[in-house]
Amino acid sequence: MRIIIDSEIIEGISYRGVLALVATAVLGDGCWTTAQLAQAVSCNSSLMLEGLQEIYATGLVGKQSKGKWPVGTGVANELQLQILDSAAARRKDFLDDMKSIYEWGNKGLSFTMSAADGSAVQRWLKQNKWDREQWRTALRNRFLSEGIVKSQPVHLWLGRLVEYLEAPLDRYGKVMPNGVGGKTGEAISREQGNRAAREAAVAAAGAKS
Secondary structure, rough: OOOOOOOOOOOOOHHHHHHHHHHHHHHHHHEEHHHHHHHOOOHHHHHHHHOOOOOOHOOOOOOEEEEEEEEEEHHHHHHHHHHHHHHHHHHHHHHHHHHHHHHOOOOOOOOOOOHHHHHHHHHHHHHHHHHHHHHHHHHHHHOOOOOOOOOOOOHHOOOHHHHEEEOOOOOOOOEEEEEEHHHHHHHHHHHHHHHHHHHHHHHHHHHOO
């Protein structure tokens, strides 16, 4: 018998809770005693009881009644679907934001992902409980930083996204001291201003002649 338990669920519970969750999956829908659930995974009843109490607190089984635990549709399965739906929605939001910033920073290129990129995104979302505004800020700061390859595959840089949460970085990996562009940005702005002034002067001279 093959049992698949979503990692989002087991990350927040102890091994006792995992044992209880496996037992409910083995026995399936119905109302089961602690002893029956313990027997399903070959552990003692006291250990199973602790696990059941733990996963009951998270809503993965129903409340014990007359010595039995309700398991099945509407209890564990429903909550598992809610967790999966929530994780899928968060992943979609992250990918939507990544696509927007990628295509903004790489004019003319379409955002694509490889299997390695997909795995990196899944791993990152599990390891980082950021809200949407946090990752948007970090993504934006990365693409405003100096010395990066904006079209670089996601899996090669996503693990370092936290480095850009505070601000864009200069080409030495330091926070830009004077906003986006730092000293380099100031020089670019001056050069752009000088070029605009020269172009305006040339245009004015042409109009007079």
